[in-house]
Amino acid sequence: MITTPSEVAMGESVHQSVAKKYKFSNSPQQLERLRRIGERLTKVSDRQDYQYHFYLLEEDAMNAFTTPGGNIYVYTGLLDQLKTDDQLASVLAHEIGHCAARHTVKKFQAALGYNILSAIAISQITEDQARRITAISANAVMSIVFSSYSRRDEYEADRLGLKYLRLACFEPQAVVETFKILGAKEKDPQAPLILRSHPYLEDRIQRAEQEIKTLDGKYVPRPCPNTGTISRP
Ligand SMILES: [Zn+2]
Structure with missing residues (x-):
């Protein structure tokens, strides 16, 4: 199990x-748009042991990705x-779901192997870990970042994303x-x-439509400070 400080150090190194x-x-x-919406969602994330950061990358392609330590990148x-804040929130909420369920760190764990990661876990020396990660090339790091999640992880991130949208009044x-x-x-x-x-x-899409029908029963509506309305439709 990778500790939070180790994961954050890993994220800093991936950021480089x-x-x-x-x-x-x-x-x-x-x-401003990205971070305003992102922060509203991170407040309701199940994972609060690190700070989330949102970055915008100058790229024409339609993409977004998340790295260990709570860094979320949008093209x-x-x-x-x-076009709407709710649509952007739906992408960010899904990515925050991957963070909350530790999917991003799991991908690195699988790719880097047990030996490196157990050394990291035992020593808990963040510099040591950073050195191990930066020892592999930027291309290799990015290929881990862009590797697919399992189908199960995607559904879990979708489910968590819908929860966070509901709780953050999107x-x-x-x-x-x-x-x-x-x-x-x-x-x-x-x-x-x-x-x-x-x-x-x-x-x-099918699963999301099913899940949306159950949200009212699962998550207690709360006042929405940003909109002055109640999250129940
Ligand atoms: Zn995903």
């Missing part, structure tokens, strides 16, 4: 690989397609809208990259 490969967007408006090409139905936006582009030469690491779109 991201910084080598991508240009960060400094658009104040877009960053400008995806942000531009998500519209859960936006998940289905977002899937349809992605699905409409699926056949394009510029197909959304996010579907390569988050596949099985039709199944996920």
Whole structure:
């Protein structure tokens, strides 16, 4: 089991690989939108043992990804397609779901192997861990980041995402809208990259629609400070 400080150190080291490969967007408006929505969701995440960070990458493709330690990256090409805040929230809530259920660190665990990770777990020396991660190339790190999650992990992140949307007073139905936006582009030469690491779109739409029907029964509505309304429709 990887400790939280080790996971955060791993995330910092992965961030250096991201910084080598991508240009960060400094658009104040877009960053404000991303972080305002992201922070509303992280407040209701089941995982509160680290700080979440949201970054915007200057890339035309439709993609978003999450790395260990709570770093969530969104491409400008995806942000531009998500017209409503609820749609953007549905992508971020899903990624926060991967964080909460420790899926991102699990991918690294599988790829890096038991020996490296047990050394990290025993020593708990974050510098030591950082050195081990940076010892592999930025390309290798990114190929772990972009590797697929299991189908089970995707469904779990979808389920958690819907929970966080509900608790943070976003519209859960936006998940289905977002899937349809992605699905409409699926056949394009510029197909959304996010579907390569988050596949099985039709199944996920069906399951999301089922899950949405159960949300009112599962999660107690609470006052929504941002909107002044109550989350029950
Ligand atoms: Zn996912």
